Amino acid sequence: MSIAGLPGAHGAAPNHEKTVDVAIIGAGPAGLTAGYLLTKAGLSVAIIEKDAHYVGGISRTVEHEGYRFDIGGHRFFSKSQQVVDLWNEILPDDFIQRPRMSRIYYEGKFYSYPLRAFEALWNLGIVRSTLCMISFAKAKAFPNKQVKSFEDWTVNQFGQKLYSIFFKTYTEKVWGMPCDEMSADWAAQRIKGLSLWGAVVDGLKRSLGLNKAPNDGMQTKTLLETFRYPRLGPGMMWDAARDKIVASGKGEVLIGHALKQLASDGQGGWRMTATGEHGETVVRARHAISSAPMRELAARLHPLPQTSLNAKQLRYRDFLTVALKIRSDDLFPDNWIYIHDSKVKVGRIQNFRSWSPEMVPDESVACVGLEYFCFEGDGLWSMADDDLVELATRELATLGLVSAEQVIGGAVVRQEKAYPVYDEDYAAHVDAMRRELEGAHPTLHMVGRNGMHRYNNQDHAMMTAMLTVENIIAGQRVYDVWCVNEDAEYHEAGDEGEQAALPTARREVSEDQAAALASVREVPERIAAPKQRDAA
Template identity: 40%
Template sequence: MDQPILIPQTNTEAPVKRKAIIIGAGPAGLTAAYELLKRTDIIPVILEKSGDIGGISKTINYKGNRMDIGGHRFFSKSDRVMNWWLNILPAQDTGNDQFTISYQNKSRQVAPGESITSHDSDKVMLVRERLSRIYFLRKFFTYPIQLSLDTLRKLGVGTTISILVSYLQAQASPRKPENSLEDFMINRFGKTLYNLFFKDYTEKVWGVPCNEIPAEWGAQRIKGVSIRKAIQHAVQSAVKKKKSKDISQKDTETSLIEQFLYPKLGPGQLWEEVARQVQEMGGTILMHHDVISVNAQDGKVISIEAFNKNDLQTVELKGDYFFSTMPVKELIASLEADVPQNVKEVAAGLQYRDFITVGILLKNLSEQDKRSGKWKPLQLKDTWIYIQEKDVKVGRLQLFNNWSPYLVKDPNTAWVGMEFFCNETDDFWKMPDEKIAALAIRELQKIGLANAGDVLDSTVLRVEKTYPAYFGAYERFDEVKQYVNTFPNLFLVGRNGMHKYNNADHSMLTAMVSVDNIIAGETGKDNIWSINTEQEYHEEKTEKTGQTA
């Protein structure tokens, strides 16, 4: 269904253009600017504190080798988002006249190359195969874990029996109430499988015990995945030898998606194209502008002050509407208003998890022959590899060659991203780049996936506040939400903007719905906050009985 468009009033006198000031040039901020320009007469001005477009969806170019920060698969169960992406970057021409993207009872034909960015062979979406595996006990397991014959063989008969018994116990006597992430996972997988494949990795990611993380995190990030569905998916995969051409795969849980779209030159390519179009349509993007003050008066936000790190000047930008993707913690701290003390306390206590990626360029990946001890080339088709091993700090590997071969300058080399989860207060974060890179190289050899002698180059990238945490002061987050909702012209959107572990498509939807509300004159924000929680946007599709299509 087409979205409503706000038609500007026509007067004999030229009306004063309304403005929207947008904090952040990531997916949510750029989507808001694009939607405003396409559907209203409101002119957006984006303030971006860094020199990069795309937020955590940016692509870093290191000597011709591109890095995707955290990995971004382009699939969504929202028709609106899928259409939006393909309007910016079309699907690559594979020789077929068209292919079908279908979900629920809707389908659409996509003709490769049909978009507003035609005539540029690089501005395309590739269709990529997903393969993510768990690396545990120096062996590969399917991700998410499946009780296949291969898995059972690698774990052994005793462990397999223990998994099944503990799962049946959890089903017969689930933990109630389900307060923590530990409760959530044990209820769905049983205690044995939880201890084997979930506990240590999750604590490596978040740096706190699973029994201190609310169950809400699991409900949002591990939606619908369970032993029952893992077995069902394994059986279906074995029976269905012919692969589906359904890219959106709306009936498939997030963790089981097997195909996805991916910009040829990485996710940042799409957002750089959006930024180009925003500016072409009359929007403004101010880079290296750090917000220092959000000014409010009479219950509304009236302006934002930002520090230009290039010319060391402070500018004040007045507007009619304001969108914030900056961390809620920083927004409340910079808000010049009579902020209640409890709101200040909760916002100040919000926690985040930071992230370091070490890019390692190798002649090739390799494994050590158990008999001769010699290293031999290793071919892996994975996009992500989850490192469950306790004896290393690295949490996940990205094999950039497999995301897109165009991310790698020399296709005869292996370009690997080693991901470390940490806090910016940790000693590890503060280590010099060369020491972090050396540790990463040692660990890559230690787990048996590369020979340190094959390393050609390396680089270290730090990303702050990558993951908003669901512990600490988060349990009182509603107090902050209720307060910021009192400002009718202030819209919190995106992952950090809402302190909500959204994927990129959910972040985009929060911006789209905010623009919907402006057009409709809707001042309530419930429909924005409900994205990625209510069924329409929730990636777990609730099974309904007794209904016909």
């Protein structure tokens, strides 16, 4: 069953041409944040969005027969007070507070996430736990001394048995490459503080009454217990931003318009051509902001950049959601669960009512989204919608979560270019394109996850746009937007808005903001080729 979206109310007339201060490519969080702040400052903008039904990009909310689907799950939490304030300004009355819960599901049992080693051993049972401990002892007695891959590092830390249960299957589902090809550096960063031996010792002490501390074998940060969320999903935020842009009289949002060409006018400005259902739209502007994938921008720039061949090498991981309506009470209270089971292809399952009760209109029906990680054009991506609904139904039954007879309907949502891939060459490709474009075109600005080929969360995409707007208003690059990246744990711990807002004139983000936003995202890289390792 295909999704039929909302009608586009902000399209353009055939062969429409206009002049604005800033042309913006993409109506995701970054593009709409830029558009909102620019119009608020009195500048005129035109935003093009190739989706004919929705704004918000991966943060949109899809609606089908009254049921709403979040594409990937978006907790509204940021350590940046500036971002929090903007959320509250755009959507002042529609946030609700929701409990945070995520777990791992393996062979009919739930496990805490992050993983608690002692609990995991207990749930696995005496026989399998014994095998895990034997495997662990073997790994400690005879470790692999040539540690190169995620698999090498994880087996050395936990043994082959626990690695195969809790690390291998899900990791390979998400990233689409074998664990023995992923960098060991990523494993060391990704799995922090978990000590299997510490968990066993703590568990024994606890059983003897000698230790009453949580026996999880980890020195974990305090995780968020609740988070804020728009009552009708994250798309509610971006629909409101779009409406405010249009209501300002300074902005236009052209949905169903794909970028055909972005051409320099030879005088420091831009001529953007977009194609829609009724023909072409031309926008002339002093500045251009792009949140389009770098690969697509490079292919449509005129003159063609020398680094366009580099950009063509950039890769992306895609995914699709199969949303099922189930005649049943909610299957689990979690916002989502991670599926560590090799018998099924699904990687994660969302429970939309746990995000917001208003997402699911019928109290007698549970609505869940099964997420499949894939590459655009592969077998999963190319399956017919009905076949995907049948697959998801069958896999829920295989997992023992529901019987096939309880499923009363389903819908499929495909999300292309969901995750920029960090392969061994991506950084060099991105850097080459960035240097050429920033050097030759100071009025062209790249923002957001795909616009910068960075695995950023929603608030970091917004921050790149916020700094870009400051640069445009100032008439120079007072901020280095590329300093904004992502702290992969920021959204799990700490206090919301604990970092102060940015100062108004600095060439780099402030020290406080850097602490919240500028560490490396936990994304696996492929092991370098032999000649690269030798050179290093």
